[in-house]
Structure formats: structure tokens, C-alpha cells
Amino acid sequence: MAGSLIKIDEEIVTSAVASVTLGGANWDSSYDVYMVKINNLKCDVIASPYARFTVSGTPDTSANYDWADKVLRTDTTFGDVSNTNQTNFTEIFLSTVDTVTGSAGNAIHYLYNMNNSSEYSFISFEETTRRHSGVLFGHQGGGVHTVAQACDGIQYVANGQNFSSGTFTLYGLKK
């Protein structure tokens, strides 16, 4: 891994919140690549979180999110998941988690071209989660927001439920 990681923003969840946003007012546009670390994330009830980029601090909910990934899991055949023109990156970042013992979501996301207003913004991700059912589960893949605009953050949403605990950290990859 070339370069160094510089912490830009962090949100530590200790009580129920419906969403977490990294960046926005804290965004530092001096990097080409960003990394998000998510660890030990739990939801108050079973939830399948999703994510979307922010523009001027506001989530972009336009139907321009595409993704493709491989689902690794211990209970059955691995899956292929893909979709286009969605309003968020759905069910690719974090699998269903709740407060059952050992259930927790962990992931590393890389964000690309976020500051370039003439190019799309991209994401790659790897996840390792123990779902509420006790199955080891993880998405490995990538996605794109097909709008040529500058983005300044990413929002994670508990999809109708709440995050109850966990840490979200945003880093810039220094050259």
C-alpha cells in the first residue's frame, strides 16, 4: 500500500441513529483516493444498510448508482449481485446485522475521483460480516455513480432501522 492514510472524519455510534455521514463540512478535497473503515457495526434490529455519495453535504438520491459484486458466504453457493440506475448502493456494503452475539459488520471501502467534477465517482469494497443468522458473509466488488460531478462524502443509512453501535472512519490516501 503506497502512501499513508490521513484521518479526515470519524463517527462513533454509541446510541441509535438512522444514518451516518462522513465528509460534508469535514471533507478534505486534496486527495485522489479515500478509504473508509467500518468496524463492529451493529443495528438495533435486523437491517440491511445502504450507502450513497453526498454533494455539498447532501445525499445524492438520483437513480444513478450501479454496482457488481461477489457474495462470499459459508452457508451456500456464492452469489453474483449487480444492478443499475438505483437510488443508492443497496445491500452491497453491509449484510444484515443486529445485536445477536457475534453479529457485526466490518468493511473497507475505497472511494475514487470524488473531487473531479468531470468524471464519475467510483467505489470498491470488501466486507466481512457475521449476519444475524450466524453466517459469515461478505461482499467483494465495485460500484459507480454515473454523474459527472464532485462529491464530498458518503452517507450510510440503516435502511429504516437504526445503527446502535460501531465506528465509521474516513481517511485520505496521501501521495
Place this chain on the structure above:
Amino acid sequence: MATNLEFIKSASGTSVTSLSVTDCFSADYDVYYVSITKTDVTVQTYSYVRFLDSGGSVISASEYDYAELGLLSYGSFGENKNTGLTAIQHIDLSGTSTAQGIGNSLYIFNPYDSSSYTFTAGQYSGHSSSGMAGGKNIGVHKSAETITGLNYLRGSGNFDSVTVNVFGVK
């Protein structure tokens, strides 16, 4: 400028069946990046990882699960998975030729947290006698306890030489 990827420790061995990196996990970090860039091995097979408990002993109980997508340049991609094992398997693959090393990047989540399980997510690129062999993998140690280090081992045979580097993501 202070950075948030901090080198913690490196460990090396020659002619060993496994290599332990002791006391590399602490309350200072919740996520770790492990880099393995070179191994020489006696048998072409997969490598495994398991963890060290608070006393520094290798945890070899049947409490590890893993899933791996094998990416081969010479054949069909493979799905490997299992539960209740004594190690997280298939974290990399290498052949016995000196030139057939590996590049392995592995993240470890929450090892020092006594109230959570320990998770891994990694990717590697290696080379067997048949050609390039890479993979994406995830794993979990299903016991809520304090983990202080890791033990890197082979499915069979020995490491002629091996080096493991551990970084903290602060």
C-alpha cells in the same frame, strides 16, 4: 504530517512450520493491516491464519469459519468455504519455486476487543506450478475474547522463509 497507518511489528522465520507475530494487537487500534510479500515453502498449498489468546497461546479450537473465492488464470474460479475449523484457511496459495512468492493483504477487525468476534478480509495474488492463483477471502474467529497476536501457517509442509508485517489503522 502524522499518518494513520502505523507500522507495529514485523516477524520472520526460516524452516518453520508456522510463524507467530506476538503482541501485535492492542487497545491502540481496532483494525489492522497485515502485509505478506514473500514466502518460500516446501509444499504447494494454501496458507492459514489463527490467533493468539491473551496469554500468547495459539488458539486451535474449532471456532474459525472462512469463505474464499479463488481466482485462477488457468482454470475456473473456485468457491471454498467451511465452518468450525481450527484455523481460517485459504488466505493465500503459493508454489514451491523460489520465484513463486505471493502478495497478501489482510485486514483484521477488532482482535483486541474482548466483547466481539475477530474478523478478517483479505486478497492475495500468488503463483502455483499451473499459473497465477489469486483470491478474495473472509474469515471469523467465533469467540469473544482478547486476541494479542496471529499465527501464520501452512496447510502442509513448512516455510523455508517467511516475513509478516503488521500495521495499525488508527
